[in-house]
Amino acid sequence: xxxxxxxxVAIFFAVSIYLMLSKHIIRILLGxxxxxxxxxxxxxxxxxxxxxxxxxxxxDLDVPAGSVANPLPQALILTAIVISFSIFAxxxxxxxxxxxxxxxDDTDGMRVAEPKGEDLPPLGY
Amino acid sequence: xAVEPGHTVDLSGAMVTAPVPLADWLVVAxxxxxxxxxxxxxxxxxxxxxxxxxxxxxxVFTFLCNIGLLVRVLENGPFAMTMGRWLPPFGISFMAxxxxxxLALVATLAALVCAFYAMIDIGAVGRRYGFYPxxxxxxxxVSGSFLTGDIFNLYVWFEVFLISSFGLLVLxxxxxxxxxxxxxxxxxxxxxxxxxxxxxxxxxxxGTLNMADIxxxxxxxxxxxxxxxxxxxxxxxxxxxxxxxxxxxxxxxxYHTPRIVxxxxxxxxxxxVGVYALLRVLVMLFPPELNxxxxxxxxxxxxxxxxxxxxxxxxxxxRRVLGFVVISGVGIMLAGLALGTAEGLAGTVFYAxxxxxxxxxxxxxxxxxxxxxxxxxxxxxxxxxxxxxLIAAFALILMLAVAGLPPASxxxxxxxxxxxxxxxxxxxxxFAILATGLLTTLALGRVFILAIWRPKMADAPQRPTSPLxxxxxxxxxxxxxxxxxxxxxxxxxxxxxxxxGILDSSGYIRTIFPEEARP
Numbered sequence: 187x188x189x190x191x192x193x194x195v196a197i198f199f200a201v202s203i204y205l206m207l208s209k210h211i212i213r214i215l216l217g218x219x220x221x222x223x224x225x226x227x228x229x230x231x232x233x234x235x236x237x238x239x240x241x242x243x244x245x246d247l248d249v250p251a252g253s254v255a256n257p258l259p260q261a262l263i264l265t266a267i268v269i270s271f272s273i274f275a276x277x278x279x280x281x282x283x284x285x286x287x288x289x290x291d292d293t294d295g296m297r298v299a300e301p302k303g304e305d306l307p308p309l310g311y
Numbered sequence: 312x313a314v315e316p317g318h319t320v321d322l323s324g325a326m327v328t329a330p331v332p333l334a335d336w337l338v339v340a341x342x343x344x345x346x347x348x349x350x351x352x353x354x355x356x357x358x359x360x361x362x363x364x365x366x367x368x369x370x371v372f373t374f375l376c377n378i379g380l381l382v383r384v385l386e387n388g389p390f391a392m393t394m395g396r397w398l399p400p401f402g403i404s405f406m407a408x409x410x411x412x413x414l415a416l417v418a419t420l421a422a423l424v425c426a427f428y429a430m431i432d433i434g435a436v437g438r439r440y441g442f443y444p445x446x447x448x449x450x451x452x453v454s455g456s457f458l459t460g461d462i463f464n465l466y467v468w469f470e471v472f473l474i475s476s477f478g479l480l481v482l483x484x485x486x487x488x489x490x491x492x493x494x495x496x497x498x499x500x501x502x503x504x505x506x507x508x509x510x511x512x513x514x515x516x517x518g519t520l521n522m523a524d525i526x527x528x529x530x531x532x533x534x535x536x537x538x539x540x541x542x543x544x545x546x547x548x549x550x551x552x553x554x555x556x557x558x559x560x561x562x563x564x565x566y567h568t569p570r571i572v573x574x575x576x577x578x579x580x581x582x583x584v585g586v587y588a589l590l591r592v593l594v595m596l597f598p599p600e601l602n603x604x605x606x607x608x609x610x611x612x613x614x615x616x617x618x619x620x621x622x623x624x625x626x627x628x629x630r631r632v633l634g635f636v637v638i639s640g641v642g643i644m645l646a647g648l649a650l651g652t653a654e655g656l657a658g659t660v661f662y663a664x665x666x667x668x669x670x671x672x673x674x675x676x677x678x679x680x681x682x683x684x685x686x687x688x689x690x691x692x693x694x695x696x697x698x699x700x701l702i703a704a705f706a707l708i709l710m711l712a713v714a715g716l717p718p719a720s721x722x723x724x725x726x727x728x729x730x731x732x733x734x735x736x737x738x739x740x741x742f743a744i745l746a747t748g749l750l751t752t753l754a755l756g757r758v759f760i761l762a763i764w765r766p767k768m769a770d771a772p773q774r775p776t777s778p779l780x781x782x783x784x785x786x787x788x789x790x791x792x793x794x795x796x797x798x799x800x801x802x803x804x805x806x807x808x809x810x811x812g813i814l815d816s817s818g819y820i821r822t823i824f825p826e827e828a829r830p
Contacts, residue, residue: 206501214497218504225507232515248325262463262514266507269470276477277496284489299491299568307627307689307757311765 198224211291222270233259340376341454349447359438366443370423377416400521406460410809415457421579421671428784432572449475491568498561502551509544523823542600553585556615567630571678579671609649613743616642656810658727672788679781694767710755720795
């Protein structure tokens with residue numbers, strides 16, 4: 187099971203890196219979204235996959251009797267999903283606003299903050 | 312958990328049963344106070360006249376708590392508090408040691424002065440859009456990063472200050488801000504996601520996220536787990552946050568676009584959180600891997616400092632000059648990490664204190680100069696000495712500080728770093744630090760000559776504003792710079808203690824796990 191998940195994660199990472207290498211903001215954003223999902227799956231796999239044994243301790247024991255599913259990755263992934271989702275939502279709005287204002291989503295054309303051919307500081311006075 | 316009558320569950324094996332001493336609550340105060348004040352500021356966001364007062368009050372409280380924290384750590388050694396009564400490593404630990412507490416204190420000082428300066432820099436519109444709540448939440452994230460003892464929690468605090476910094480960066484929605492913020496946001500998000508990737512793999516190898524637990528288990532896992540790969544991933548992720556060459560390009564693209572007080576806060580505080588995380592993770596958790604990577608980090612450090620300052624030489628906008636100076640300072644801090652010796656790391660920590668204060672002050676100085684001269688462009692900014700001689704004094708002290716010349720604070724950390732590089736047989740690194748100092752003197756000396764000494768140009772814009780509040784803010788930052796420069800012994804003591812605390816992690820481990828100290 188871990189091997190299949192590891193391959194899936196690898197494909198996710200490959201897709202996200204390919205998309206993030208694009209110079210169009212929208213593709214970069216899609217890449218970022220796939221990237222955070224790749225990481226979530228990595229956490230899931232890193233927590234070891236144990237099926238169908240809920241981590242519930244019987245009332246007369248202090249520790250579970252045998253090996254049970256690991257509950258911690260779910261907490262980690264939920265936190266990571268909430269964070270990446272909210273930041274992704276912000277990024278979408280930001281990208282749309284800059285597309286509206288700057289008229290392009292091509293990073294080569296986004297040179298407002300760092301204009302091309304800016305003159306050098308004066309050498310003397 | 313409902314317990315049937317007749318069953319008694321012994322919780323002492325898994326939970327903290329004794330009440331937490333009142334003094335230990337101090338460790339969460341620098342995070343809790345800014346969050347509470349940020350929430351209150353959100354509730355009163357339409358009453359903009361209360362904002363500055365509330366924010367300054369909150370940061371003064373935070374500052375006082377940070378002083379208490381540092382004094383307690385220096386007297387009694389590090390202490391910890393674990394959340395939710397679960398025993399570590401199950402509960403999330405907050406941990407104050409000399410490194411975290413001192414950096415949190417200096418960062419709060421910079422933020423406090425920024426909150427004060429924002430009274431003139433941020434108008435009612437900026438306040439209504441939430442400048443002060445964003446600022447408080449950002450400081451909560453920064454303090455949390457400095458004080459947490461759990462690596463996943465460190466990621467969460469990174470995201471907290473990251474998303475608040477997005478809000479601060481786009482405040483005003485000018486074209487250049489949107490452009491800068493897009494690049495800043497995407498590249499920083501990629502950096503933190505890389506950090507999360509490394510954390511996931513670390514969790515897969517160790518099965519724990521508590522830093523003290525990782526530190527004590529690392530030796531046993533070195534044979535079977537790919538710890539060097541993890542160290543490289545952390546180096547890349549935190550290097551992006553710290554704006555180290557060659558992943559520094561988001562910083563000069565964005566730091567000159569927001570309001571000057573936002574730039575001051577970012578330039579002073581944010582990159583140092585990346586440097587702090589590098590110190591904490593690489594030095595404390597993976598020392599043999601750091602040793603293996605030290606050659607690479609030395610080249611990264613030299614590249615960052617030299618390329619940063621060369622960038623500063625080529626800029627004609629004062630704010631962009633300062634953005635590149637921030638990068639070159641990060642390179643100097645990385646030099647100590649590359650050396651990995653006690654003196655080198657102490658130099659890095661001291662440089663971080665110095666850089667937080669001086670970079671904030673330099674950005675605020677640029678703001679005051681813009682207020683007096685009407686522009687940030689070095690082509691037209693002129694004649695400030697003739698009209699306001701006092702600003703020349705501030706500028707001189709701060710520029711000497713950032714160049715590493717006496718009598719200001721930049722001298723001592725550079726002396727420590729240069730001596731440490733020569734002692735560990737890497738004189739070329741010492742040469743790079745000194746050459747960077749020379750180039751910094753040239754870059755900022757030119758700013759001084761053009762903006763302050765040059766007679767008023769005929770076509771210079773006229774927009775004189777009262778610099779009184781700006782002078783007060785600058786005084787609050789210049790005095791510590793001079794004190795650290797003229798009487799550095801206590802600061803060097805704190806820096807050495809901080810470096811010792813991460814080099815020998817046994818004190819840290821003993822604080823979290825009192826019963827399982829490594830011999």
